Amino acid sequence: MEFQPASSFPPLRLLIIGAHPDDCEYHAGGLATYYRQFGHVVKMVSVTNGQAGHHEQPGPRLAARRRQEFAAACAVIGAECEVGTQPDGELLPTLENRLWLIRLIRRFRPDLVLTHRPNDYHPDHRYTSQLVQDAAYLVTVPAIASDVPHLPRDPVICYLPDEFQKPYPFRAEVAIDVGPVVSTILEMLHCHQSQFYEWLPYNTGQLHCVPREDAARRQWLAEQILPRLRRQAERFRDLLIQVYGPQHGARVEYAEVFEPCEYGAPLDEATKERLFGFIWHSARNKVADPSQGTTIAQTFVW
Ligand SMILES: [Zn+2]
Numbered sequence: 117m118e119f120q121p122a123s124s125f126p127p128l129r130l131l132i133i134g135a136h137p138d139d140c141e142y143h144a145g146g147l148a149t150y151y152r153q154f155g156h157v158v159k160m161v162s163v164t165n166g167q168a169g170h171h172e173q174p175g176p177r178l179a180a181r182r183r184q185e186f187a188a189a190c191a192v193i194g195a196e197c198e199v200g201t202q203p204d205g206e207l208l209p210t211l212e213n214r215l216w217l218i219r220l221i222r223r224f225r226p227d228l229v230l231t232h233r234p235n236d237y238h239p240d241h242r243y244t245s246q247l248v249q250d251a252a253y254l255v256t257v258p259a260i261a262s263d264v265p266h267l268p269r270d271p272v273i274c275y276l277p278d279e280f281q282k283p284y285p286f287r288a289e290v291a292i293d294v295g296p297v298v299s300t301i302l303e304m305l306h307c308h309q310s311q312f313y314e315w316l317p318y319n320t321g322q323l324h325c326v327p328r329e330d331a332a333r334r335q336w337l338a339e340q341i342l343p344r345l346r347r348q349a350e351r352f353r354d355l356l357i358q359v360y361g362p363q364h365g366a367r368v369e370y371a372e373v374f375e376p377c378e379y380g381a382p383l384d385e386a387t388k389e390r391l392f393g394f395i396w397h398s399a400r401n402k403v404a405d406p407s408q409g410t411t412i413a414q415t416f417v418w
Pocket residue numbers: 135136139238241
């Protein structure tokens with residue numbers, strides 16, 4: 117992977133906190149890729165150990181396998197990686213887990229934190245969100261978990277997208293075109309063999325559809341993943357046009373989208389520009405200068 121100098125100094129720090137070892141890259145792999153390409157720092161966290169995500173081999177061996185898969189996915193873009201010890205499927209928003217997360221956030225010192233929304237089909241997703249929300253203010257309070265220095269101010273916190281309608285549908289305030297990095301998203305997800313070619317197809321009755329050969333699997337994975345990114349582009353087309361302009365915005369095929377959490381720092385226009393502007397501007401510059409030659413996306417090799 118080729119890197120550019122950081123678009124701001126010090127580099128921005130993105131912390132993605134998912135419940136399971138594939139949640140971060142599934143929902144925000146494109147944003148994470150852009151951050152790394154532009155010289156920023158990314159850490160992906162799985163709060164649980166993933167040990168329940170298989171029909172044939174649950175338990176510690178699966179947890180170890182998924183840890184390796186997650187590490188490989190993070191290595192695709194050079195992101196830091198951490199897996200918590202909480203058993204998959206059994207996460208609770210306890211004080212112990214809250215303090216663990218407060219310390220983790222403080223040590224990383226993120227500019228931007230991403231996590232699930234608090235209403236979601238999976239209890240681990242819900243409680244991961246609850247834990248991040250519970251930690252949001254307390255990371256700035258010196259008396260709490262005083263062995264790790266508190267942060268001077270809250271990071272911005274945004275929710276990862278979902279398609280649930282209750283109590284309210286996802287309200288994106290940030291949208292990015294991930295078309296140029298979609299091959300990298302798929303490369304990261306391809307690392308999670310136990311999930312995308314075994315457990316999830318089993319769980320959805322599609323196990324007989326999974327190809328055996330690597331190239332065919334990659335194609336099949338793309339067919340599973342891309343429609344969701346396409347739906348996100350269609351659903352938030354107005355927002356894409358707003359940030360990319362009418363021409364580019366209208367032809368964005370794949371998008372990642374994010375919704376601010378009210379408990380983090382405000383995501384005002386200046387902050388949006390600081391955290392996401394380098395992605396939007398790079399796309400505009402490419403449109404303005406078609407002689408630029410090799411695009412960043414083309415530097416990736418599968
Ligand atoms: Zn999950």
